[in-house]
Amino acid sequence: MKKIIVALILLLLILSPRIYWQIKEERVLDIVVIDKSVAKKDYREHKGFFHILDSKKIIRADGEFYDLGRDYYGFDPYDQVAMTPFRARLADLIYVADTYGVFSDDLKKSPEGERSELIYGGMELLEWNELMASRDENTTLIAEFNSFASPTSDEVSGIMQKSLGVNWSGWVGRHFTDLSSDEVPQWLIDSYQQQTGDDWILAGAGLAFVHTSGQVVVLDGQQTKSAARFKLTTMGEKKFPKVNASSYIYWFDVVEPVGETKVYATYEFDLTEKGRSVLHDAGIPEKFPAVLHQESKNTYYFAGDYADFDMQPLVKWQGVHNFYKYFAKDVSAFYWLTYFPMMEAILEETVERKDGEPSEG
Template identity: 30%
Template sequence: MSEELKVFLKRLWPLYLIVIVIPGLSYLAWYLWPSSTLDLVIIDKTVPNSTYREHNGLFYVLNYQKFIKSSGESYLTDQDYFGFVPNEKADFGSVRGIPASGNELTEWVSRKDLIYLTDTYGVYTENFKDIESGEKSKRIYGGLDAKDVELLTEAKQQEKTIIGEYNSMASPTPKFYRSSFENIMGLKWTGWIARYYEELDTLVNKELPSWLIDNYTEQHGPWQLKGDGMIFVNESGEIQVLNAVEDYQNKTPLIRTPKLNKPQFNLPEVVPYPDWFDIVLIERDYEVISYFDLNPTGTGLEKLRKMGLPRFFPAAVTKKNGKGNLYYFSGDFSDFDGELGSPRFKGISFLWRGFYVVADYRDKQGFFWNYYLPLISQILDREKSLKSE
């Protein structure tokens, strides 16, 4: 071997270390790490295609942390959930329902550890074909139903852990089943949902929903909004807007987690959140993990007051359910429409937390690695500890 080649290979050593050695050791560590058994019932009714975006993040965490089913199998994104199953046929898809009821459901739930409602909004005709302007998209499937309420009631009675998140109870869930969900979880939806938009000018932002513009125009006159702002939508159809700077001072809604939060979750103290969230009222025995802060001005506070809304909104809360726990996330936390890579590398989350800055609200990778993955990981670890007691 020539001296020149030896020098060249020596110079490649750092690259070899980064590309082969470190990933190899990371994979080996994941492979040797012991699996933990946890049986989850995951409900996702908003699955119009094979991206599985409304539960994609959750399944990544399950596989990254090596949680498996009691059968010994890993969790599969396309199979291990109940809800809508898309296909390419004329009927758009099928429904994978809860496989038990009555006494059979009681026995079935007894073998489960955790119920997680990732999204119940559903699927609509617009998800599968273009809708003409002014044409209303028809619901194919979605919303809480009697079977869901029966499942949640049984799970609560058996002191199982239940996690709900946006959208678990808003439209299109009928009010009767929503009330049942609220009673089970011990919270109350105000009827309002909200979202930050970086640009409200319809000439610049072509992704503003047509229903939003139409409803606003009917109520307030021509849409002349520009720049960034917060849109509030009530179940009645009422639209209200908080303008940046004039009505609130944060760039986006911030999820704040007190360092000494009572439930003792280790999470970033401040995380921007630009997606949809619902605004709920919680019972006194709930403990707040995180809360939304808009940092409203005086005029913003007055607008919130007229909507019947408080200064701060719960973002992630928990309370005891006997041996288990109840959790509610007001944001669409598990929603992730992107590529997260392979979960089979131990410690990869620490790398991505450094790479994807939590302050970059435009990239949901930052939110996933810095907030959602640590939050769900800690919840799953607590459930594992409860199961071993």
């Protein structure tokens, strides 16, 4: 009998996070998600955000959970057509996850990574105006890379940057674990070879920057020693006390704050003297903002592809990220250590503004 009781107690302890999640209160938020880069049926460009909505039991006004395959505006990977465009309505939170779009190469069974014809993508002025018309003083607006870069027009990009309180330098970049692997897109290799006249014989970890002018800067293992390091500023530590520093290995853009925009986190790189010289000659800073916030306008800009997450974790367990973060590596480490707790805090903040009182999360 004692063994049975002990077993039941252990089972209850193991299942308690799931039980707690099941009985905890659901919270309603009207959320608008824009993702124009859904070429495949994995929805990875906004998948990470929807996992957090499930974990926090954030639901739609009709009482249903948000469906990552339905509750967004962008491209339909099944019919391979643009979905019905968003039309203005008052929202609690707007998340522009990606507007890069879908290209003909993306629709191939095995994409080659080459530049190809744009099928659908870019932010249109009418769409942006519809989003801006959906806000009041309590609406949270979040945008992340790529929201206003190519193929969005320069005019619309400038308007978006002004609304978000940032200024884009024209540079984007990414860390690659192996410069000789297939993860390096063919268009990047072609641009490098055309610019330098050299063959692409690079191997090992490295860092690549690409400018809107076409200029390419590549740092190999002799010039950079690690991926970008996401690090909170002093203001960021106060704003997000549960967010941890981590390595970030996806695409990012090089931006700077405008006016009263606050910088809550930065990217830093472990560069050799030669690496510093290469960046300096190209006009690329060694350290630049990762998370920016306009407090008066309630906007956030993430200078990276943060919601992009291609895993299917168990999220309907209370405090699940506290478990995953101890075992996370590489891309998942950034998600569990950094992005997940940061979005938890922003969602709680949004709920509080909507309800007019602190939420119990």
